[in-house]
Amino acid sequence: MPDLLRGPRMSGEELRAEAAARSRAGIERRRESILVGARRLPTHGRLPSVTMPEAALQVTDYPHGRVPRAVRERQLVELAETLFAERGYAGASMDELCRRAGVTKPVVYELFGSKDGLFRACVEGSAAALADVITDAVRAAPDAEAKLRAGGLAFLRFAADHRVAWEVLFATGESRFAGEAEVIRRRQATLLRELLGEGAAEGVDKLQLDAFAHAINGAYEALGHWAAEHPEVPLETLADWLVSLLAPGLGRYT
Numbered sequence: 306m307p308d309l310l311r312g313p314r315m316s317g318e319e320l321r322a323e324a325a326a327r328s329r330a331g332i333e334r335r336r337e338s339i340l341v342g343a344r345r346l347p348t349h350g351r352l353p354s355v356t357m358p359e360a361a362l363q364v365t366d367y368p369h370g371r372v373p374r375a376v377r378e379r380q381l382v383e384l385a386e387t388l389f390a391e392r393g394y395a396g397a398s399m400d401e402l403c404r405r406a407g408v409t410k411p412v413v414y415e416l417f418g419s420k421d422g423l424f425r426a427c428v429e430g431s432a433a434a435l436a437d438v439i440t441d442a443v444r445a446a447p448d449a450e451a452k453l454r455a456g457g458l459a460f461l462r463f464a465a466d467h468r469v470a471w472e473v474l475f476a477t478g479e480s481r482f483a484g485e486a487e488v489i490r491r492r493q494a495t496l497l498r499e500l501l502g503e504g505a506a507e508g509v510d511k512l513q514l515d516a517f518a519h520a521i522n523g524a525y526e527a528l529g530h531w532a533a534e535h536p537e538v539p540l541e542t543l544a545d546w547l548v549s550l551l552a553p554g555l556g557r558y559t
Contacts, residue, residue, distance in 0.1 A: 378416055381406055386427050389469045421481055428470055432489045435463050436496050443500050450552045457525055458544040464529035475526060494518045509558050
């Protein structure tokens with residue numbers, strides 16, 4: 306087992322530096338996706354969707370006080386995601402968010418109701434993006450075992466890149482967001498069931514696939530917590546370990 310770990314065991318200071326570097330890398334990947342990707346994400350409530358690049362660039366195209374609601378929402382969500390990642394949920398100040406966005410607090414509260422509401426809007430966008438990331442990774446892989454690894458690695462990377470939201474939703478037991486956490490779990494389990502069904506052998510019990518999907522989702526969620534405590538273990542290695550555990554059993558149904 307030790308030979309599966311990459312490199313010598315790190316000191317406590319080195320582990321903290323590794324965790325910080327991983328968090329910074331996640332922030333940079335999100336910033337790059339904002340600048341390069343033009344994929345549409347849902348806006349808060351029932352408003353029409355606006356791409357992230359549009360939200361980042363269009364604000365300056367309008368006179369003060371005339372920015373469309375949907376554009377302002379996406380701008381604030383984008384800035385809030387970065388602020389939460391930098392300072393954590395408790396440390397993220399609405400005053401600082403308003404300074405970065407060039408708006409007053411009443412604008413934020415009119416759009417989202419509260420800091421909790423703004424965080425929920427960030428989580429909603431992240432949940433949709435997570436489903437897309439996993440689906441794309443799984444469908445691009447050539448076979449069942451590769452699909453399991455690709456989907457698992459996408460999940461673990463996403464959890465690492467969105468550590469603040471992950472911790473608030475799943476690790477701290479924050480009751481204010483228990484409903485959001487449960488919705489995300491159910492969405493992920495439903496997605497996994499659909500992806501398992503695409504590669505399942507004919508005649509496999511759908512109820513059995515649903516049970517497997519919930520079990521796999523729970524395993525990856527638990528591994529996401531463990532990964533945060535063990536940054537010395539590469540996420541690729543964790544994905545390999547879990548595949549070695551799950552693939553033999555799932556292979557009987559594909």
